[in-house]
Amino acid sequence: MTGAGAPSLPLPLRLVEGLGQHTLDAVQSLGRFGRFFAHAVAYVAIPPLKVGRLVERIHFIGFRSLTIVLLTGAFTGMVLGLQVFLVLSRFGAEAFLGPAVSLALIRELGPVLCALIVTGRAGSALTAEIGIMKITEQIDALTVMALNPMRYLAVPPILAGLFTFPLMTAIFDVVGIGGGYLVGVQLLGLSTGTYFGEMQTFVDMSDIMTGFWKALSFGVIVTWVCTYKGFHCGHGAEGVARATTQAVVLSSVLILVWDYFLGTVLP
Amino acid sequence: MIRVERVFKSFGTQPVLRGIDLDVAAGEVMVIIGRSGGGKSVLLKHLIGLLRPDAGRVVIDGTDITGLRGAALDRIRQRYGVVFQGGALFDSMSVFDNVAFPLREKTRLPAGEIAGRVEASLEQVGLVGMGEKNPAEISGGMRKRVAIARALVTEPEVVFLDEPTTGLDPILVNTIHHLILELHRKARFTAVMVSHEIPEIFRIADRVAMLHDGVIVETGPPDAIQRSANPIVQQFIHGAVEGVPAG
Numbered sequence: 001m002t003g004a005g006a007p008s009l010p011l012p013l014r015l016v017e018g019l020g021q022h023t024l025d026a027v028q029s030l031g032r033f034g035r036f037f038a039h040a041v042a043y044v045a046i047p048p049l050k051v052g053r054l055v056e057r058i059h060f061i062g063f064r065s066l067t068i069v070l071l072t073g074a075f076t077g078m079v080l081g082l083q084v085f086l087v088l089s090r091f092g093a094e095a096f097l098g099p100a101v102s103l104a105l106i107r108e109l110g111p112v113l114c115a116l117i118v119t120g121r122a123g124s125a126l127t128a129e130i131g132i133m134k135i136t137e138q139i140d141a142l143t144v145m146a147l148n149p150m151r152y153l154a155v156p157p158i159l160a161g162l163f164t165f166p167l168m169t170a171i172f173d174v175v176g177i178g179g180g181y182l183v184g185v186q187l188l189g190l191s192t193g194t195y196f197g198e199m200q201t202f203v204d205m206s207d208i209m210t211g212f213w214k215a216l217s218f219g220v221i222v223t224w225v226c227t228y229k230g231f232h233c234g235h236g237a238e239g240v241a242r243a244t245t246q247a248v249v250l251s252s253v254l255i256l257v258w259d260y261f262l263g264t265v266l267p
Numbered sequence: 268m269i270r271v272e273r274v275f276k277s278f279g280t281q282p283v284l285r286g287i288d289l290d291v292a293a294g295e296v297m298v299i300i301g302r303s304g305g306g307k308s309v310l311l312k313h314l315i316g317l318l319r320p321d322a323g324r325v326v327i328d329g330t331d332i333t334g335l336r337g338a339a340l341d342r343i344r345q346r347y348g349v350v351f352q353g354g355a356l357f358d359s360m361s362v363f364d365n366v367a368f369p370l371r372e373k374t375r376l377p378a379g380e381i382a383g384r385v386e387a388s389l390e391q392v393g394l395v396g397m398g399e400k401n402p403a404e405i406s407g408g409m410r411k412r413v414a415i416a417r418a419l420v421t422e423p424e425v426v427f428l429d430e431p432t433t434g435l436d437p438i439l440v441n442t443i444h445h446l447i448l449e450l451h452r453k454a455r456f457t458a459v460m461v462s463h464e465i466p467e468i469f470r471i472a473d474r475v476a477m478l479h480d481g482v483i484v485e486t487g488p489p490d491a492i493q494r495s496a497n498p499i500v501q502q503f504i505h506g507a508v509e510g511v512p513a514g
Contacts, residue, residue, distance in 0.1 A: 137355035144315050144349045145369050146341035 036228045040154045053156040061122040061157065061223070062164030066171070072117055073110075073172035077179025080104055084180075085188050094184075098195040099202035101180035102173075106203065106211045110173040112259050115165060115218035119251045123226040126157055127247040130230025131240035139231070154231070157223045165219030166212055173211065210266045217262065218255050225251045268293040268425070268457050274313060274323035276306075283309050285481035287323070296451060296458040298468045301478035302503065307461040308352065310478065311429050314459060315349055316340050327425075345373070348418030348456070350428040354410040356402040356417070362389070363398030366417045373421065388416040392446060408439040412446065419450060428460040432467075440464055444471050465504050469493060477503065 009017065084100045130153055133139050142149045177199075184190045226247045233243030269291040276284040283306040291297045301307050312318040313325055316332055324333040327343055335343065356365050366385045370376055376384075389395055392412040402410055411431055418426055428447070432440040444464070448471045451458055462468050468475065469489035476486040479499050485492060492500060501507075 132358075136353055136358075137351045138357055140317055141349070141351060141355040141357075143317060144344055144347055145373065146344040147369075147372050 032232070033228055036154070036231065037224050039150050040158050040224070040227075043148065043151050043155045044159065048151075049159075050152060050156055053152060054159055057156040057160035058163055061118065061126075061160050062168060065118050065121050065164075065168060068117055068121055069114060069168050069172050070175055072113060073175035074179040076109060076113060076172075077101060077105065077176030077181075078183045079179075080109070080176070081180035081183035081188075085184050085190070094188075094190055095194050095198055096202075097180065097184045097190055098197070098199035101184070102177050102199045102203050103207060105173045105176040105180075106207050108211075108259070108263075110169045110176060111165075111211050111214035111218055112255060114169045114172040114215065115222060115255045116252055118165065118168065119222050119226070119248055119255070123222045123251055124244050124248050126223070126226040127230040127233070127244045128240055130227060131233035131243050134231065134233055135236060135240060149231075154227045157227050158220060161219035161223035162216060163219075165222070166215040169211060169215035206267045210262075213266060214259060214262050217258060221254050221258060222251045225254065268328060269314060269459065270326040271310070271314070272324050272326065274310070274320040274325065276309060276313065276318065276320050283481055284313075284320070287478075287481070287483055289476055289483055289486070291457060291459055293457050294455050295473040296448075296460065296471055297474050297476060298460045298462055298472040299476050299478055300463055300465065300468065300503065303463065305478050306481050307478055308429055311427055311459065311461050315347060315427055316344060346424040348421060348423035348426045350411070350414045350418045350426070350431050352429045352431075352433060354402070354414040356410060356413055358402050360402075361398060362394065362400050362402065362405065362413050365402065365413060366398075366420050369417065369421050384420060385416075388420045389413075391419075391450065392416045408435050408443070411435065411443055415443070415446065415450070419454065419456075422454065423456060425457045425459070428458065428462075430461055430463075432462065432464050440467055444468070447471060463503075465506070466493075479503070 008014075080101045081097065084104075085094060085097050088094050088096055088100065130139075133153070139149045139153070142152060181192075181195055185192050185195050229243045229247035229250070233239045269289075271287050271289040274284050274287040275282070287310060289297075289299075289310075299307050299310065309318060313320055316325075316335070320333060324331050326332070330343065332340060332343055356362075357368065360368065363385055366388055367381050370381045370384060374381075385398070386395075389398060392415055394409060394412055394416065397405065397409065397413075402413065405413070415428075415431065418428075431447070432443045435443065444467055447458070447460070450456075451471075460468070460472075469492070472489050474487060475489055475492045476483050477492065477495075477497075477500050478484070485495050485497050485500050487495075493504060495501060
């Protein structure tokens, strides 16, 4: 305890005290974070589900991110096509361009890049929107109307993340493979048969499922982090700005950490 | 109707409420006055169950809501209408949808009847034809009136108003006060209002409670408050920089 009249502690003890306080704060935050998700999951199971809000969130997270997903997917595939072709041509193995591009996209780059892009576009907006609702007492207004804010503001985005992330990742993968085809086949002279034929040989269902599980879990992680940060933002415009930055940074780090973890677990 | 018993609340090491006792009778307009930052809004948030006291209790019609959570607390809140300081209108919805929202979410009324009640509510607050506007497109005074319409559209038994006239010009202040009084005469709800609009609130309050330094220092009818011998009350209602001696 550091009461107003308490004598100041020696430096080593103050350091230990500070470390202890930070540890306690971190554990408490983690607990709140977990409890928030448990509540959201519980409200998914307990009706009524706000279907209108869910459709609106699918539109917001999914449909409105489509242009940026198409654009980044195409250029990621084109860059991959170009660079991998250059590397493979050193070994005379250009025929494996199709499998190399598609496996890199389906297993790794598609889910990760798509999740990072949607975090930047929709995740940040989600945090800012909920944060502003909090500081302008709109969340309190829902509460005193005896309407559960979690049901309106947390459950629909998390469910929308589950639906939209795998779909957008699939679109990203297909467009990326198309981008690789443009560069490898149309610009660098590989045959269409070789590009797609070898792809069929090397890409199997387990690769597609690896990408699917990653996209699904990223969808939950991004929406969970972004809604949580919105609900727990600080005061004023500065609080919302800080929460939005934290949401994007934490989501991005968790995407990469979880990607590595899944990469070691999934076949 | 509402009883607050020895309520204490601190934020960190900062005590805000230091043993609040307050009774509000059914059907009366109780106005809580006091200096800015004195804990009036914090007290109001205890009454509507948004904050829990560190000690003491809040009793609504014989039910202690201090320990209530979830559905039990929601059943009490079903009887409430709340006007927040900034209006707290949903900015993603039109004025009409804001007023219709509690009816759509909390009742099974057909769409036609909801539309009728919303139009009637907007008419009561003098906002006919403004339903399609977005909250961002209307003035501060209009937003307050929309907030009042939204709070009253469900015909609540108790209405809480947190500084409903702050930041408005004197004419709008009187307009809103007149509106609250008019609606109170029609619906006979119990009203608890936080305000520091002196002397306007003396015209609409049945009783006034003065909150100072986390405690209620005086409660009574408006004329009794104005004649109070308490120098803190006199200083506040005269807006004096130094204490005003009573008498």
